Amino acid sequence: MSFSICLLQTIAFLDLLAVGLIVPLVPGHVRKMGANHIYVGLLGSIYAGFQLGSGPLIGSLSDLKGRKAILMMTLLICALAYTIIELTPSIAMILVIRAVLGLFKQTQMLTKALVPDYEKNEQKQSGIYGKMAAISGAGITLGPVIGGHIAEDNPENGFTFIAVVVGFCFIFNAGLAYFLPKTSSKKRSKGKSSKNTAPSKNIIHSFIGNIKQSVIELYKVKWSEYWDIFLFKALIGFAMGVYYSNYSLYLKTQYQLTPKYVGYVISFQGVIGSISSFFIGYINNFYTHDIDYSLRNFHVFVLLSVSLSGLIVSYNVFTYIIWLVPLAIGNAIGRLVTLEMILKRSHGDHRGTLIGASNSVRSLSGVIAPMVAGFIGEYFGVAYVIYASFCSTILGLALSYQYRYKQLKID
Structure with a gap:
Protein backbone atom coordinates (compact mmCIF):
# COMPACT_ATOMS: atom_id res chain seq x y z
CA MET A 1 0.00 0.00 0.00
CA SER A 2 1.38 3.40 -1.00
CA PHE A 3 2.24 6.19 1.41
CA SER A 4 -0.47 8.39 -0.12
CA ILE A 5 -3.20 5.83 0.61
CA CYS A 6 -1.98 5.49 4.22
CA LEU A 7 -2.20 9.28 4.57
CA LEU A 8 -5.77 9.28 3.22
CA GLN A 9 -6.80 6.54 5.65
CA THR A 10 -5.23 8.45 8.56
CA ILE A 11 -7.06 11.63 7.53
CA ALA A 12 -10.37 9.73 7.29
CA PHE A 13 -9.82 8.17 10.74
CA LEU A 14 -8.88 11.43 12.50
CA ASP A 15 -11.78 13.22 10.80
CA LEU A 16 -14.46 10.94 12.23
CA LEU A 17 -12.63 10.55 15.55
CA ALA A 18 -12.76 14.33 15.97
CA VAL A 19 -16.42 14.46 14.92
CA GLY A 20 -17.25 11.62 17.32
CA LEU A 21 -15.53 13.50 20.15
CA ILE A 22 -17.62 16.67 19.93
CA VAL A 23 -20.88 16.14 18.00
CA PRO A 24 -22.65 13.99 20.65
CA LEU A 25 -21.84 16.68 23.25
CA VAL A 26 -23.10 19.69 21.25
CA PRO A 27 -26.83 19.17 22.05
CA GLY A 28 -26.07 19.02 25.78
CA HIS A 29 -23.87 22.11 25.52
CA VAL A 30 -26.65 24.01 23.72
CA ARG A 31 -29.21 22.88 26.31
CA LYS A 32 -26.98 24.28 29.07
CA MET A 33 -27.02 27.59 27.21
CA GLY A 34 -30.82 27.63 27.50
CA ALA A 35 -31.89 26.24 24.11
CA ASN A 36 -35.11 24.24 23.81
CA HIS A 37 -35.65 20.96 21.95
CA ILE A 38 -36.52 22.80 18.73
CA TYR A 39 -33.07 24.35 18.57
CA VAL A 40 -31.47 21.00 19.38
CA GLY A 41 -33.38 19.45 16.48
CA LEU A 42 -32.32 22.29 14.19
CA LEU A 43 -28.66 21.46 14.86
CA GLY A 44 -29.03 18.22 12.92
CA SER A 45 -31.48 19.45 10.29
CA ILE A 46 -29.43 22.53 9.36
CA TYR A 47 -26.26 20.47 9.00
CA ALA A 48 -27.97 17.80 6.85
CA GLY A 49 -29.74 20.45 4.78
CA PHE A 50 -26.53 22.28 3.88
CA GLN A 51 -24.76 18.97 3.23
CA LEU A 52 -27.48 18.26 0.68
CA GLY A 53 -26.44 21.12 -1.59
CA SER A 54 -22.75 21.36 -0.79
CA GLY A 55 -21.77 17.79 -1.74
CA PRO A 56 -21.94 18.20 -5.53
CA LEU A 57 -20.69 21.80 -5.30
CA ILE A 58 -17.55 20.95 -3.30
CA GLY A 59 -17.09 17.84 -5.44
CA SER A 60 -17.15 19.77 -8.72
CA LEU A 61 -14.93 22.47 -7.20
CA SER A 62 -12.40 19.76 -6.33
CA ASP A 63 -12.57 18.49 -9.92
CA LEU A 64 -11.73 22.00 -11.14
CA LYS A 65 -9.22 23.27 -8.59
CA GLY A 66 -7.59 20.04 -7.42
CA ARG A 67 -8.85 17.70 -4.72
CA LYS A 68 -5.82 18.13 -2.48
CA ALA A 69 -6.17 21.93 -2.33
CA ILE A 70 -9.92 21.78 -1.64
CA LEU A 71 -9.39 19.10 1.03
CA MET A 72 -6.88 21.31 2.86
CA MET A 73 -9.18 24.34 2.60
CA THR A 74 -12.21 22.50 4.01
CA LEU A 75 -10.18 20.98 6.86
CA LEU A 76 -8.90 24.41 7.97
CA ILE A 77 -12.41 25.91 7.82
CA CYS A 78 -13.75 23.02 9.93
CA ALA A 79 -10.93 23.50 12.46
CA LEU A 80 -11.93 27.14 12.90
CA ALA A 81 -15.66 26.36 13.05
CA TYR A 82 -15.42 23.63 15.70
CA THR A 83 -13.19 25.83 17.86
CA ILE A 84 -15.61 28.79 17.64
CA ILE A 85 -18.52 26.56 18.79
CA GLU A 86 -17.07 26.59 22.30
CA LEU A 87 -16.12 30.27 22.31
CA THR A 88 -19.44 31.75 21.20
CA PRO A 89 -22.12 32.51 23.82
CA SER A 90 -24.85 32.77 21.16
CA ILE A 91 -27.14 29.87 20.22
CA ALA A 92 -27.90 31.54 16.89
CA MET A 93 -24.16 31.68 16.16
CA ILE A 94 -23.85 27.96 16.85
CA LEU A 95 -26.64 27.30 14.33
CA VAL A 96 -24.73 29.43 11.79
CA ILE A 97 -21.56 27.43 12.50
CA ARG A 98 -23.48 24.19 11.94
CA ALA A 99 -24.53 25.59 8.56
CA VAL A 100 -20.89 26.40 7.74
CA LEU A 101 -19.87 22.88 8.73
CA GLY A 102 -22.66 21.50 6.57
CA LEU A 103 -21.19 23.40 3.62
CA PHE A 104 -17.53 22.51 4.09
CA LYS A 105 -17.38 19.27 6.12
CA GLN A 106 -16.75 16.99 3.12
CA THR A 107 -13.59 15.18 4.26
CA GLN A 108 -14.90 11.66 3.72
CA MET A 109 -16.13 12.46 0.22
CA LEU A 110 -12.86 14.12 -0.80
CA THR A 111 -10.65 11.33 0.57
CA LYS A 112 -12.70 8.78 -1.39
CA ALA A 113 -12.44 10.90 -4.54
CA LEU A 114 -8.65 11.06 -4.10
CA VAL A 115 -8.15 7.28 -3.94
CA PRO A 116 -8.23 6.68 -7.75
CA ASP A 117 -5.66 9.46 -8.18
CA TYR A 118 -3.12 7.41 -6.23
CA GLU A 119 -4.27 3.86 -7.04
CA LYS A 120 -5.18 3.13 -10.67
CA ASN A 121 -6.03 -0.57 -10.18
CA GLU A 122 -9.84 -0.80 -9.86
CA GLN A 123 -9.72 -4.12 -8.00
CA LYS A 124 -7.36 -2.68 -5.38
CA GLN A 125 -9.53 0.44 -5.08
CA SER A 126 -12.40 -1.67 -3.77
CA GLY A 127 -10.27 -3.06 -0.95
CA ILE A 128 -8.94 0.41 -0.13
CA TYR A 129 -12.46 1.83 0.16
CA GLY A 130 -13.41 -1.02 2.48
CA LYS A 131 -10.40 -0.54 4.74
CA MET A 132 -10.91 3.22 4.75
CA ALA A 133 -14.54 2.77 5.84
CA ALA A 134 -13.45 0.33 8.56
CA ILE A 135 -10.71 2.63 9.86
CA SER A 136 -12.93 5.72 9.85
CA GLY A 137 -15.70 3.64 11.44
CA ALA A 138 -13.32 2.85 14.29
CA GLY A 139 -12.85 6.60 14.72
CA ILE A 140 -16.57 7.33 15.00
CA THR A 141 -16.90 4.41 17.45
CA LEU A 142 -14.04 5.55 19.71
CA GLY A 143 -14.82 9.28 19.59
CA PRO A 144 -18.08 9.31 21.57
CA VAL A 145 -16.62 7.03 24.26
CA ILE A 146 -13.53 9.21 24.77
CA GLY A 147 -15.49 12.46 24.55
CA GLY A 148 -18.13 11.20 26.98
CA HIS A 149 -15.51 10.23 29.58
CA ILE A 150 -13.72 13.59 29.29
CA ALA A 151 -16.97 15.55 29.59
CA GLU A 152 -18.14 13.47 32.56
CA ASP A 153 -14.83 13.73 34.43
CA ASN A 154 -14.54 17.48 33.74
CA PRO A 155 -18.09 18.89 33.70
CA GLU A 156 -16.91 22.51 33.86
CA ASN A 157 -14.17 22.62 31.23
CA GLY A 158 -14.58 19.29 29.44
CA PHE A 159 -16.37 20.70 26.39
CA THR A 160 -13.81 23.50 26.05
CA PHE A 161 -10.93 21.03 26.12
CA ILE A 162 -12.63 18.77 23.56
CA ALA A 163 -13.34 21.70 21.20
CA VAL A 164 -9.65 22.68 21.27
CA VAL A 165 -8.57 19.07 20.66
CA VAL A 166 -11.00 18.75 17.74
CA GLY A 167 -9.72 21.99 16.20
CA PHE A 168 -6.16 20.69 16.52
CA CYS A 169 -7.17 17.37 14.90
CA PHE A 170 -8.48 19.19 11.82
CA ILE A 171 -5.36 21.39 11.62
CA PHE A 172 -3.19 18.28 11.92
CA ASN A 173 -5.25 16.64 9.17
CA ALA A 174 -4.68 19.66 6.93
CA GLY A 175 -0.95 19.22 7.57
CA LEU A 176 -1.18 15.56 6.55
CA ALA A 177 -3.07 16.54 3.39
CA TYR A 178 -0.23 18.94 2.53
CA PHE A 179 2.13 15.97 2.15
CA LEU A 180 -0.13 14.24 -0.38
CA PRO A 181 1.31 14.25 -3.93
CA LYS A 182 -0.19 16.85 -6.23
CA THR A 183 -3.17 15.80 -8.33
CA SER A 184 -4.09 17.31 -11.66
CA SER A 185 -7.23 19.43 -11.81
CA LYS A 186 -9.44 19.46 -14.89
CA LYS A 187 -7.89 21.08 -17.93
CA ARG A 188 -9.59 24.14 -19.30
CA SER A 189 -9.79 25.41 -22.82
CA LYS A 190 -7.20 27.93 -23.96
CA GLY A 191 -9.83 30.58 -24.45
CA LYS A 192 -10.73 30.49 -20.78
CA SER A 193 -7.32 29.84 -19.31
CA SER A 194 -6.02 33.38 -19.64
CA LYS A 195 -9.13 34.74 -17.99
CA ASN A 196 -9.06 32.24 -15.14
CA THR A 197 -5.36 32.58 -14.42
CA ALA A 198 -5.42 36.37 -14.31
CA PRO A 199 -5.20 37.78 -10.77
CA SER A 200 -8.63 38.40 -9.29
CA LYS A 201 -9.50 41.84 -8.02
CA ASN A 202 -10.35 40.40 -4.65
CA ILE A 203 -11.01 37.14 -2.85
CA ILE A 204 -14.80 37.48 -3.09
CA HIS A 205 -14.72 37.76 -6.90
CA SER A 206 -12.40 34.75 -7.06
CA PHE A 207 -14.70 32.73 -4.82
CA ILE A 208 -17.79 33.67 -6.85
CA GLY A 209 -15.95 32.72 -10.04
CA ASN A 210 -15.09 29.31 -8.62
CA ILE A 211 -18.70 28.74 -7.57
CA LYS A 212 -19.90 29.64 -11.08
CA GLN A 213 -17.41 27.18 -12.58
CA SER A 214 -18.65 24.51 -10.18
CA VAL A 215 -22.28 25.11 -11.15
CA ILE A 216 -21.36 24.93 -14.85
CA GLU A 217 -19.55 21.67 -14.11
CA LEU A 218 -22.72 20.25 -12.56
CA TYR A 219 -24.60 20.84 -15.83
CA LYS A 220 -21.99 18.84 -17.76
CA VAL A 221 -22.76 15.63 -15.87
Whole structure:
Protein backbone atom coordinates (compact mmCIF):
# COMPACT_ATOMS: atom_id res chain seq x y z
CA MET A 1 0.00 0.00 0.00
CA SER A 2 1.38 3.40 -1.00
CA PHE A 3 2.24 6.19 1.41
CA SER A 4 -0.47 8.39 -0.12
CA ILE A 5 -3.20 5.83 0.61
CA CYS A 6 -1.98 5.49 4.22
CA LEU A 7 -2.20 9.28 4.57
CA LEU A 8 -5.77 9.28 3.22
CA GLN A 9 -6.80 6.54 5.65
CA THR A 10 -5.23 8.45 8.56
CA ILE A 11 -7.06 11.63 7.53
CA ALA A 12 -10.37 9.73 7.29
CA PHE A 13 -9.82 8.17 10.74
CA LEU A 14 -8.88 11.43 12.50
CA ASP A 15 -11.78 13.22 10.80
CA LEU A 16 -14.46 10.94 12.23
CA LEU A 17 -12.63 10.55 15.55
CA ALA A 18 -12.76 14.33 15.97
CA VAL A 19 -16.42 14.46 14.92
CA GLY A 20 -17.25 11.62 17.32
CA LEU A 21 -15.53 13.50 20.15
CA ILE A 22 -17.62 16.67 19.93
CA VAL A 23 -20.88 16.14 18.00
CA PRO A 24 -22.65 13.99 20.65
CA LEU A 25 -21.84 16.68 23.25
CA VAL A 26 -23.10 19.69 21.25
CA PRO A 27 -26.83 19.17 22.05
CA GLY A 28 -26.07 19.02 25.78
CA HIS A 29 -23.87 22.11 25.52
CA VAL A 30 -26.65 24.01 23.72
CA ARG A 31 -29.21 22.88 26.31
CA LYS A 32 -26.98 24.28 29.07
CA MET A 33 -27.02 27.59 27.21
CA GLY A 34 -30.82 27.63 27.50
CA ALA A 35 -31.89 26.24 24.11
CA ASN A 36 -35.11 24.24 23.81
CA HIS A 37 -35.65 20.96 21.95
CA ILE A 38 -36.52 22.80 18.73
CA TYR A 39 -33.07 24.35 18.57
CA VAL A 40 -31.47 21.00 19.38
CA GLY A 41 -33.38 19.45 16.48
CA LEU A 42 -32.32 22.29 14.19
CA LEU A 43 -28.66 21.46 14.86
CA GLY A 44 -29.03 18.22 12.92
CA SER A 45 -31.48 19.45 10.29
CA ILE A 46 -29.43 22.53 9.36
CA TYR A 47 -26.26 20.47 9.00
CA ALA A 48 -27.97 17.80 6.85
CA GLY A 49 -29.74 20.45 4.78
CA PHE A 50 -26.53 22.28 3.88
CA GLN A 51 -24.76 18.97 3.23
CA LEU A 52 -27.48 18.26 0.68
CA GLY A 53 -26.44 21.12 -1.59
CA SER A 54 -22.75 21.36 -0.79
CA GLY A 55 -21.77 17.79 -1.74
CA PRO A 56 -21.94 18.20 -5.53
CA LEU A 57 -20.69 21.80 -5.30
CA ILE A 58 -17.55 20.95 -3.30
CA GLY A 59 -17.09 17.84 -5.44
CA SER A 60 -17.15 19.77 -8.72
CA LEU A 61 -14.93 22.47 -7.20
CA SER A 62 -12.40 19.76 -6.33
CA ASP A 63 -12.57 18.49 -9.92
CA LEU A 64 -11.73 22.00 -11.14
CA LYS A 65 -9.22 23.27 -8.59
CA GLY A 66 -7.59 20.04 -7.42
CA ARG A 67 -8.85 17.70 -4.72
CA LYS A 68 -5.82 18.13 -2.48
CA ALA A 69 -6.17 21.93 -2.33
CA ILE A 70 -9.92 21.78 -1.64
CA LEU A 71 -9.39 19.10 1.03
CA MET A 72 -6.88 21.31 2.86
CA MET A 73 -9.18 24.34 2.60
CA THR A 74 -12.21 22.50 4.01
CA LEU A 75 -10.18 20.98 6.86
CA LEU A 76 -8.90 24.41 7.97
CA ILE A 77 -12.41 25.91 7.82
CA CYS A 78 -13.75 23.02 9.93
CA ALA A 79 -10.93 23.50 12.46
CA LEU A 80 -11.93 27.14 12.90
CA ALA A 81 -15.66 26.36 13.05
CA TYR A 82 -15.42 23.63 15.70
CA THR A 83 -13.19 25.83 17.86
CA ILE A 84 -15.61 28.79 17.64
CA ILE A 85 -18.52 26.56 18.79
CA GLU A 86 -17.07 26.59 22.30
CA LEU A 87 -16.12 30.27 22.31
CA THR A 88 -19.44 31.75 21.20
CA PRO A 89 -22.12 32.51 23.82
CA SER A 90 -24.85 32.77 21.16
CA ILE A 91 -27.14 29.87 20.22
CA ALA A 92 -27.90 31.54 16.89
CA MET A 93 -24.16 31.68 16.16
CA ILE A 94 -23.85 27.96 16.85
CA LEU A 95 -26.64 27.30 14.33
CA VAL A 96 -24.73 29.43 11.79
CA ILE A 97 -21.56 27.43 12.50
CA ARG A 98 -23.48 24.19 11.94
CA ALA A 99 -24.53 25.59 8.56
CA VAL A 100 -20.89 26.40 7.74
CA LEU A 101 -19.87 22.88 8.73
CA GLY A 102 -22.66 21.50 6.57
CA LEU A 103 -21.19 23.40 3.62
CA PHE A 104 -17.53 22.51 4.09
CA LYS A 105 -17.38 19.27 6.12
CA GLN A 106 -16.75 16.99 3.12
CA THR A 107 -13.59 15.18 4.26
CA GLN A 108 -14.90 11.66 3.72
CA MET A 109 -16.13 12.46 0.22
CA LEU A 110 -12.86 14.12 -0.80
CA THR A 111 -10.65 11.33 0.57
CA LYS A 112 -12.70 8.78 -1.39
CA ALA A 113 -12.44 10.90 -4.54
CA LEU A 114 -8.65 11.06 -4.10
CA VAL A 115 -8.15 7.28 -3.94
CA PRO A 116 -8.23 6.68 -7.75
CA ASP A 117 -5.66 9.46 -8.18
CA TYR A 118 -3.12 7.41 -6.23
CA GLU A 119 -4.27 3.86 -7.04
CA LYS A 120 -5.18 3.13 -10.67
CA ASN A 121 -6.03 -0.57 -10.18
CA GLU A 122 -9.84 -0.80 -9.86
CA GLN A 123 -9.72 -4.12 -8.00
CA LYS A 124 -7.36 -2.68 -5.38
CA GLN A 125 -9.53 0.44 -5.08
CA SER A 126 -12.40 -1.67 -3.77
CA GLY A 127 -10.27 -3.06 -0.95
CA ILE A 128 -8.94 0.41 -0.13
CA TYR A 129 -12.46 1.83 0.16
CA GLY A 130 -13.41 -1.02 2.48
CA LYS A 131 -10.40 -0.54 4.74
CA MET A 132 -10.91 3.22 4.75
CA ALA A 133 -14.54 2.77 5.84
CA ALA A 134 -13.45 0.33 8.56
CA ILE A 135 -10.71 2.63 9.86
CA SER A 136 -12.93 5.72 9.85
CA GLY A 137 -15.70 3.64 11.44
CA ALA A 138 -13.32 2.85 14.29
CA GLY A 139 -12.85 6.60 14.72
CA ILE A 140 -16.57 7.33 15.00
CA THR A 141 -16.90 4.41 17.45
CA LEU A 142 -14.04 5.55 19.71
CA GLY A 143 -14.82 9.28 19.59
CA PRO A 144 -18.08 9.31 21.57
CA VAL A 145 -16.62 7.03 24.26
CA ILE A 146 -13.53 9.21 24.77
CA GLY A 147 -15.49 12.46 24.55
CA GLY A 148 -18.13 11.20 26.98
CA HIS A 149 -15.51 10.23 29.58
CA ILE A 150 -13.72 13.59 29.29
CA ALA A 151 -16.97 15.55 29.59
CA GLU A 152 -18.14 13.47 32.56
CA ASP A 153 -14.83 13.73 34.43
CA ASN A 154 -14.54 17.48 33.74
CA PRO A 155 -18.09 18.89 33.70
CA GLU A 156 -16.91 22.51 33.86
CA ASN A 157 -14.17 22.62 31.23
CA GLY A 158 -14.58 19.29 29.44
CA PHE A 159 -16.37 20.70 26.39
CA THR A 160 -13.81 23.50 26.05
CA PHE A 161 -10.93 21.03 26.12
CA ILE A 162 -12.63 18.77 23.56
CA ALA A 163 -13.34 21.70 21.20
CA VAL A 164 -9.65 22.68 21.27
CA VAL A 165 -8.57 19.07 20.66
CA VAL A 166 -11.00 18.75 17.74
CA GLY A 167 -9.72 21.99 16.20
CA PHE A 168 -6.16 20.69 16.52
CA CYS A 169 -7.17 17.37 14.90
CA PHE A 170 -8.48 19.19 11.82
CA ILE A 171 -5.36 21.39 11.62
CA PHE A 172 -3.19 18.28 11.92
CA ASN A 173 -5.25 16.64 9.17
CA ALA A 174 -4.68 19.66 6.93
CA GLY A 175 -0.95 19.22 7.57
CA LEU A 176 -1.18 15.56 6.55
CA ALA A 177 -3.07 16.54 3.39
CA TYR A 178 -0.23 18.94 2.53
CA PHE A 179 2.13 15.97 2.15
CA LEU A 180 -0.13 14.24 -0.38
CA PRO A 181 1.31 14.25 -3.93
CA LYS A 182 -0.19 16.85 -6.23
CA THR A 183 -3.17 15.80 -8.33
CA SER A 184 -4.09 17.31 -11.66
CA SER A 185 -7.23 19.43 -11.81
CA LYS A 186 -9.44 19.46 -14.89
CA LYS A 187 -7.89 21.08 -17.93
CA ARG A 188 -9.59 24.14 -19.30
CA SER A 189 -9.79 25.41 -22.82
CA LYS A 190 -7.20 27.93 -23.96
CA GLY A 191 -9.83 30.58 -24.45
CA LYS A 192 -10.73 30.49 -20.78
CA SER A 193 -7.32 29.84 -19.31
CA SER A 194 -6.02 33.38 -19.64
CA LYS A 195 -9.13 34.74 -17.99
CA ASN A 196 -9.06 32.24 -15.14
CA THR A 197 -5.36 32.58 -14.42
CA ALA A 198 -5.42 36.37 -14.31
CA PRO A 199 -5.20 37.78 -10.77
CA SER A 200 -8.63 38.40 -9.29
CA LYS A 201 -9.50 41.84 -8.02
CA ASN A 202 -10.35 40.40 -4.65
CA ILE A 203 -11.01 37.14 -2.85
CA ILE A 204 -14.80 37.48 -3.09
CA HIS A 205 -14.72 37.76 -6.90
CA SER A 206 -12.40 34.75 -7.06
CA PHE A 207 -14.70 32.73 -4.82
CA ILE A 208 -17.79 33.67 -6.85
CA GLY A 209 -15.95 32.72 -10.04
CA ASN A 210 -15.09 29.31 -8.62
CA ILE A 211 -18.70 28.74 -7.57
CA LYS A 212 -19.90 29.64 -11.08
CA GLN A 213 -17.41 27.18 -12.58
CA SER A 214 -18.65 24.51 -10.18
CA VAL A 215 -22.28 25.11 -11.15
CA ILE A 216 -21.36 24.93 -14.85
CA GLU A 217 -19.55 21.67 -14.11
CA LEU A 218 -22.72 20.25 -12.56
CA TYR A 219 -24.60 20.84 -15.83
CA LYS A 220 -21.99 18.84 -17.76
CA VAL A 221 -22.76 15.63 -15.87
CA LYS A 222 -25.25 13.28 -17.55
CA TRP A 223 -27.34 12.74 -14.43
CA SER A 224 -29.82 10.48 -16.23
CA GLU A 225 -27.14 7.78 -16.37
CA TYR A 226 -26.91 7.59 -12.58
CA TRP A 227 -30.50 7.98 -11.34
CA ASP A 228 -30.92 4.28 -10.52
CA ILE A 229 -27.77 4.20 -8.36
CA PHE A 230 -28.86 7.35 -6.52
CA LEU A 231 -32.27 5.74 -5.95
CA PHE A 232 -30.66 2.66 -4.37
CA LYS A 233 -28.51 4.97 -2.25
CA ALA A 234 -31.60 6.93 -1.16
CA LEU A 235 -33.56 3.80 -0.22
CA ILE A 236 -30.72 2.45 1.94
CA GLY A 237 -30.13 5.89 3.46
CA PHE A 238 -33.82 6.38 4.25
CA ALA A 239 -34.20 2.90 5.76
CA MET A 240 -31.15 3.31 8.00
CA GLY A 241 -31.99 6.94 8.77
CA VAL A 242 -35.47 6.05 10.04
CA TYR A 243 -34.09 3.09 11.97
CA TYR A 244 -31.31 5.06 13.70
CA SER A 245 -33.58 8.05 14.41
CA ASN A 246 -35.59 5.82 16.71
CA TYR A 247 -32.82 3.44 17.76
CA SER A 248 -32.18 4.40 21.39
CA LEU A 249 -35.84 5.07 22.19
CA TYR A 250 -36.87 1.73 20.67
CA LEU A 251 -34.38 -0.20 22.82
CA LYS A 252 -35.46 1.68 25.95
CA THR A 253 -39.20 1.20 25.43
CA GLN A 254 -39.21 -2.32 23.99
CA TYR A 255 -36.45 -3.94 26.05
CA GLN A 256 -36.06 -1.50 28.99
CA LEU A 257 -32.32 -1.02 28.37
CA THR A 258 -30.46 1.67 30.29
CA PRO A 259 -28.40 4.28 28.36
CA LYS A 260 -25.20 2.41 29.23
CA TYR A 261 -26.39 -0.82 27.62
CA VAL A 262 -27.84 1.08 24.67
CA GLY A 263 -24.31 2.42 24.15
CA TYR A 264 -22.92 -1.11 24.21
CA VAL A 265 -25.41 -2.22 21.55
CA ILE A 266 -24.52 0.78 19.36
CA SER A 267 -20.80 0.05 19.71
CA PHE A 268 -21.38 -3.63 18.88
CA GLN A 269 -23.17 -2.69 15.67
CA GLY A 270 -20.41 -0.22 14.80
CA VAL A 271 -17.73 -2.87 15.26
CA ILE A 272 -19.59 -5.33 13.00
CA GLY A 273 -19.96 -2.64 10.33
CA SER A 274 -16.25 -1.76 10.51
CA ILE A 275 -15.21 -5.40 10.21
CA SER A 276 -17.50 -5.85 7.20
CA SER A 277 -16.05 -2.78 5.50
CA PHE A 278 -12.51 -3.96 6.19
CA PHE A 279 -13.13 -7.29 4.45
CA ILE A 280 -14.99 -5.85 1.44
CA GLY A 281 -12.04 -6.81 -0.77
CA TYR A 282 -12.37 -10.46 0.27
CA ILE A 283 -16.15 -10.35 -0.16
CA ASN A 284 -15.71 -9.04 -3.71
CA ASN A 285 -13.64 -12.12 -4.55
CA PHE A 286 -16.90 -14.11 -4.49
CA TYR A 287 -18.38 -11.79 -7.13
CA THR A 288 -15.72 -11.90 -9.84
CA HIS A 289 -18.37 -12.19 -12.59
CA ASP A 290 -20.54 -9.40 -11.15
CA ILE A 291 -18.91 -6.64 -13.21
CA ASP A 292 -21.78 -4.13 -12.91
CA TYR A 293 -22.32 -4.77 -9.15
CA SER A 294 -26.00 -5.59 -9.77
CA LEU A 295 -25.83 -8.96 -7.96
CA ARG A 296 -24.08 -7.47 -4.93
CA ASN A 297 -26.63 -4.67 -4.84
CA PHE A 298 -29.48 -7.20 -4.89
CA HIS A 299 -27.88 -9.25 -2.11
CA VAL A 300 -27.49 -6.12 0.04
CA PHE A 301 -31.24 -5.47 -0.09
CA VAL A 302 -31.95 -9.16 0.62
CA LEU A 303 -29.73 -8.95 3.71
CA LEU A 304 -31.30 -5.69 4.93
CA SER A 305 -34.87 -6.90 4.35
CA VAL A 306 -34.32 -10.21 6.14
CA SER A 307 -32.53 -8.60 9.09
CA LEU A 308 -35.21 -5.91 9.56
CA SER A 309 -37.94 -8.56 9.47
CA GLY A 310 -35.97 -10.43 12.14
CA LEU A 311 -35.74 -7.30 14.28
CA ILE A 312 -39.52 -6.80 13.99
CA VAL A 313 -40.31 -10.29 15.31
CA SER A 314 -37.55 -10.37 17.97
CA TYR A 315 -38.99 -11.36 21.35
CA ASN A 316 -36.00 -10.39 23.54
CA VAL A 317 -32.87 -8.26 23.37
CA PHE A 318 -30.58 -11.23 22.63
CA THR A 319 -32.40 -12.21 19.43
CA TYR A 320 -32.51 -8.51 18.55
CA ILE A 321 -28.71 -8.28 18.82
CA ILE A 322 -28.30 -11.41 16.68
CA TRP A 323 -30.34 -9.81 13.88
CA LEU A 324 -28.23 -6.66 14.18
CA VAL A 325 -25.27 -8.55 12.72
CA PRO A 326 -26.68 -8.99 9.18
CA LEU A 327 -28.16 -5.48 9.35
CA ALA A 328 -24.77 -3.93 10.13
CA ILE A 329 -23.09 -6.02 7.42
CA GLY A 330 -25.71 -5.09 4.81
CA ASN A 331 -25.58 -1.40 5.68
CA ALA A 332 -21.77 -1.23 5.57
CA ILE A 333 -21.46 -3.17 2.30
CA GLY A 334 -24.41 -1.30 0.74
CA ARG A 335 -22.68 2.07 1.14
CA LEU A 336 -19.54 0.75 -0.55
CA VAL A 337 -21.39 -1.05 -3.36
CA THR A 338 -23.29 2.08 -4.41
CA LEU A 339 -20.01 4.04 -4.31
CA GLU A 340 -18.31 1.48 -6.55
CA MET A 341 -21.28 1.46 -8.94
CA ILE A 342 -20.89 5.22 -9.38
CA LEU A 343 -17.13 5.00 -9.92
CA LYS A 344 -17.60 2.16 -12.41
CA ARG A 345 -19.90 4.26 -14.60
CA SER A 346 -18.00 7.53 -14.29
CA HIS A 347 -14.97 8.31 -16.41
CA GLY A 348 -12.90 10.18 -13.83
CA ASP A 349 -13.62 13.75 -14.95
CA HIS A 350 -16.69 14.17 -12.73
CA ARG A 351 -15.69 11.77 -9.97
CA GLY A 352 -15.72 14.37 -7.20
CA THR A 353 -19.04 15.78 -8.41
CA LEU A 354 -20.72 12.37 -8.47
CA ILE A 355 -19.43 11.28 -5.07
CA GLY A 356 -20.57 14.63 -3.69
CA ALA A 357 -24.02 14.11 -5.22
CA SER A 358 -24.11 10.63 -3.69
CA ASN A 359 -23.41 12.14 -0.27
CA SER A 360 -26.15 14.70 -0.88
CA VAL A 361 -28.64 11.89 -1.49
CA ARG A 362 -27.68 10.50 1.91
CA SER A 363 -28.06 13.98 3.43
CA LEU A 364 -31.54 14.29 1.92
CA SER A 365 -32.44 11.03 3.62
CA GLY A 366 -30.98 12.50 6.82
CA VAL A 367 -33.39 15.43 6.57
CA ILE A 368 -36.52 13.40 5.72
CA ALA A 369 -36.00 10.25 7.81
CA PRO A 370 -36.13 11.87 11.30
CA MET A 371 -39.37 13.66 10.41
CA VAL A 372 -40.97 10.43 9.16
CA ALA A 373 -39.78 8.56 12.25
CA GLY A 374 -41.12 11.30 14.52
CA PHE A 375 -44.52 11.32 12.79
CA ILE A 376 -44.92 7.53 13.01
CA GLY A 377 -43.71 7.45 16.62
CA GLU A 378 -46.09 10.24 17.62
CA TYR A 379 -49.26 8.91 15.99
CA PHE A 380 -48.72 5.13 15.77
CA GLY A 381 -46.13 4.29 18.42
CA VAL A 382 -42.39 3.75 18.65
CA ALA A 383 -42.65 0.05 17.81
CA TYR A 384 -44.05 0.82 14.34
CA VAL A 385 -41.24 3.10 13.17
CA ILE A 386 -39.11 0.17 12.02
CA TYR A 387 -41.83 -0.80 9.52
CA ALA A 388 -40.98 2.30 7.46
CA SER A 389 -37.39 1.03 7.19
CA PHE A 390 -38.66 -2.40 6.21
CA CYS A 391 -40.90 -0.97 3.46
CA SER A 392 -37.96 1.00 2.06
CA THR A 393 -35.74 -2.09 1.83
CA ILE A 394 -38.55 -4.18 0.30
CA LEU A 395 -38.97 -1.54 -2.41
CA GLY A 396 -35.20 -1.58 -2.94
CA LEU A 397 -35.28 -5.38 -3.12
CA ALA A 398 -37.88 -5.30 -5.91
CA LEU A 399 -36.05 -2.58 -7.86
CA SER A 400 -32.63 -4.21 -7.46
CA TYR A 401 -34.06 -7.53 -8.70
CA GLN A 402 -35.52 -5.75 -11.73
CA TYR A 403 -32.18 -3.99 -12.33
CA ARG A 404 -30.29 -7.30 -12.07
CA TYR A 405 -32.69 -9.01 -14.48
CA LYS A 406 -32.30 -6.13 -16.94
CA GLN A 407 -28.50 -6.36 -16.82
CA LEU A 408 -28.62 -10.12 -17.43
CA LYS A 409 -30.75 -9.58 -20.53
CA ILE A 410 -28.29 -6.97 -21.83
CA ASP A 411 -25.36 -9.36 -21.28
